[in-house]
Amino acid sequence: MKIVACFKVVRDERDLVVAPDRTVTLDACGLRVGDYDLNAIEAGAQLAADGGELVALTVGGEEVRDSKLRKSVLSRGVSALTSVVDPSLTTADAGVTAEVLAAAVGRVEGVDLVVCGEGSADRYAQQVGAQLAARLGLPYLNAVSKIEVSADGLVVERTLDGVVETLAVPLPAVLSVTSDLNSPRIPTMKDILGAGKKPATDWSLADLGVACSGPARVAGPERAPESRQRAGAVYEAAQQQEFFDALRRLIGKDAK
DSSP states (O other): OEEEEEOOEEEOGGGOEEOTTOBEEOTTOOEEEOHHHHHHHHHHHHHTTTTOEEEEEEEESGGGGOHHHHHHHHTSSOSEEEEEEOGGGGGOOHHHHHHHHHHHHHTSTTOOEEEEESSOSSSOOOOHHHHHHHHHTOOEEEEEEEEEEETTEEEEEEEETTEEEEEEEOSSEEEEEOTTSOOOOOOOHHHHHHHTTSOEEEEOHHHHTOOOSSOOOOOOSOBOOOOOOOOOOOOOOSSHHHHHHHHHHHHHHHHO
């Protein structure tokens, strides 16, 4: 089975800085792979463990060329890494991302399965998987929490509104997986050293023959929520009625 696992390079929000005007600055933030995307990579690695092949695929600007990050991805059971690099893709929205990913997947021969995370760690729009499947013309299932290989394709489970669905999926297909599916592996030193010997390929938009259908929508500037001092009051009453009388007075005061 040949599998493509899509992932996104995001800023590590633990290092973000909030300025006095509440503007959020990400300049000091390091890079990481989104948490849900690690679940997608792990799912692909487990499915490819018995003689399959796993290709990790990402799109973005120069940040996707980060050597440490590439080694981290390649050390997680990935056979090869492909990056589509263009400055405009740093701020690509779900539509543009899906368009470029579809063009890249189309250049990978013999793909049986495309796995995406449930949503990106920054926007969490949960749109890329569905739009990617639509562009590829493939069956799509989201919220997947269990995957098993069958004679005719895959059997997956997903939980929607408290109901567990068990569905048969023909291949090729696109899946979006949740964090309930697995626990991403922690690479060993051997995995990390071996990652440096695995192929990493960069493609440009021109290589794919892609002229994006529209500009990315950029939200900004981002601002942190305004911090407000919240008042608190403690009332003690021997009788229940005394408490309700005090509560009515408090509500009436706040309403003025």
